[in-house]
Amino acid sequence: MALKLLTLIASLCFMSCFMVINSQKDVYDPITKTMEEFSGYPVHEPHLQDSFTSLSVDTESLQRQIEELSTFSDSPAPSVTRVLYSEKDVSARRYIKNLMAHSGLAVKEDAVGNIFGRWDGYEPELAPVSTGSHIDAIPYSGKYDGVIGVLGAIEAINVLKRSGFKPKRSLEVILFTSEEPTRFGISCLGSRLLAGSQELAELLKTTVDGQNISFPDAARFAGYENAKDLSSVFLPKGSYSAFIELHIEQGPILEEEAIPIGVVTAIAAPASIKVDFEGNGGHAGAVLMPMRNDAGLAAAELALAVEKHVLDSGSIDTVGTVGILELHPGAINSIPSKAHLEIDTRDINEARRNNVIEKIHNSALNICKKRNVKLSEFKIVNQDPPALSDDSIVKATESACQELNLSYRKMISRAYHDSLFMARISPMGMIFIPCYKGYSHKPEEFAAPKDIANGVRVLALTLAKLSLS
Ligand SMILES: [Zn+2]
Numbered sequence: 165m166a167l168k169l170l171t172l173i174a175s176l177c178f179m180s181c182f183m184v185i186n187s188q189k190d191v192y193d194p195i196t197k198t199m200e201e202f203s204g205y206p207v208h209e210p211h212l213q214d215s216f217t218s219l220s221v222d223t224e225s226l227q228r229q230i231e232e233l234s235t236f237s238d239s240p241a242p243s244v245t246r247v248l249y250s251e252k253d254v255s256a257r258r259y260i261k262n263l264m265a266h267s268g269l270a271v272k273e274d275a276v277g278n279i280f281g282r283w284d285g286y287e288p289e290l291a292p293v294s295t296g297s298h299i300d301a302i303p304y305s306g307k308y309d310g311v312i313g314v315l316g317a318i319e320a321i322n323v324l325k326r327s328g329f330k331p332k333r334s335l336e337v338i339l340f341t342s343e344e345p346t347r348f349g350i351s352c353l354g355s356r357l358l359a360g361s362q363e364l365a366e367l368l369k370t371t372v373d374g375q376n377i378s379f380p381d382a383a384r385f386a387g388y389e390n391a392k393d394l395s396s397v398f399l400p401k402g403s404y405s406a407f408i409e410l411h412i413e414q415g416p417i418l419e420e421e422a423i424p425i426g427v428v429t430a431i432a433a434p435a436s437i438k439v440d441f442e443g444n445g446g447h448a449g450a451v452l453m454p455m456r457n458d459a460g461l462a463a464a465e466l467a468l469a470v471e472k473h474v475l476d477s478g479s480i481d482t483v484g485t486v487g488i489l490e491l492h493p494g495a496i497n498s499i500p501s502k503a504h505l506e507i508d509t510r511d512i513n514e515a516r517r518n519n520v521i522e523k524i525h526n527s528a529l530n531i532c533k534k535r536n537v538k539l540s541e542f543k544i545v546n547q548d549p550p551a552l553s554d555d556s557i558v559k560a561t562e563s564a565c566q567e568l569n570l571s572y573r574k575m576i577s578r579a580y581h582d583s584l585f586m587a588r589i590s591p592m593g594m595i596f597i598p599c600y601k602g603y604s605h606k607p608e609e610f611a612a613p614k615d616i617a618n619g620v621r622v623l624a625l626t627l628a629k630l631s632l633s
Contacts, residue, residue, distance in 0.1 A: 234307035249386035296338030306609025355582035365394035416602030426596030433550035445501025460500030557593030564625035
């Protein structure tokens with residue numbers, strides 16, 4: 165009897181052990197599961213201990229890399245300033261290329277310094293799956309914007325390699341050149357060119373920075389000798405079967421709702437406009453009010469009109485900002501003879517956004533008539549369409565979250581990213597992680613190591629799924 169009881173206890177113990185191990189396998193080894201589902205046979209002998217660690221992110225190394233990368237900066241810590249093709253940018257690029265090579269990726273660069281690190285799949289003739297972001301940083305910003313999508317992507321590759329995963333489609337990590345417009349006034353320069361912007365390729369031949377250094381000269385300084393022939397950067401549509409970018413949210417929603425992952429369904433369509441008004445100016449005391457045509461007041465009136473037209477759209481998704489308003493000559497006792505405004509307006513609905521731009525233009529014309537000033541410039545600098553995430557990528561990301569037991573919410577990206585332009589040549593998706601108070605573009609920008617690790621795990625598993633599809 166005692167022996168029977170002992171056997172029963174032993175077998176119960178064995179069963180519960182087995183169940184625990186099994187459930188660990190289910191929870192911790194979704195990559196193997198995904199591979200097996202697609203291929204229909206066990207891909208490798210499941211060593212349970214391996215499975216347990218297979219999706220673990222090396223948080224210590226990743227955090228060290230984030231810190232190291234942030235030291236390539238032209239402003240003191242904790243702020244980061246890393247402007248396109250500066251010495252610090254070149255050093256940071258070298259750092260990333262070394263990391264890519266260290267992870268066993270084949271590294272190449274194009275004529276403007278978009279950097280590609282490829283892990284060949286076992287069917288390398290298929291269009292690869294790509295992921296990536298940027299490492300340039302606007303003056304006095306933080307160390308996470310973009311960086312998480314580059315260092316995190318390399319770590320996602322490491323996670324997959326450690327798990328024993330073998331990609332079917334090749335996986336590629338991309339570092340995009342100049343997502344920020346700091347130096348040449350053009351945002352997402354690298355990804356716009358990748359997506360085949362002939363217009364930008366032409367424009368860059370004659371574009372200069374604030375120091376009058378031309379784009380090709382600046383590129384040459386950074387070691388990109390062929391930055392004159394930019395058509396070599398263009399990638400044809402279909403070059404990738406999927407592109408997915410990991411990024412901090414840059415807004416407060418995920419943190420407020422305590423949700424670790426945002427699955428982006430659309431990126432709002434941005435547009436920017438430059439406006440110049442001209443009047444006669446004059447002495448602030450001598451010219452009486454009926455005689456004036458004040459360019460500054462025309463600008464002030466247009467700024468209020470921007471707000472009105474945006475609010476009139478009736479949608480919370482329509483936004484507009486006058487971020488620059490400069491008066492000339494800028495003296496207290498001189499009526500402004502020139503005023504310069506730069507207006508940013510965005511929406512997830514392109515037609516509604518375009519309607520706002522048209523109304524702003526009409527207001528500018530009417531203000532000129534009313535105030536007898538001249539509209540010397542009304543220039544739409546860019547007017548990009550919005551981008552919708554691809555359903556298959558959204559679904560892959562959602563199921564990755566579910567398999568990793570991470571809650572998520574679908575959301576819109578109101579900031580734009582390289583993904584907006586990659587969407588022109590590839591099905592696109594984005595993964596957001598929370599950041600402290602939604603802060604970004606300032607030194608207080610912060611993402612918790614745990615949230616970064618979760619983002620990397622979701623990215624890794626999503627890449628695995630997309631690679632096998
Ligand atoms: Zn960014």
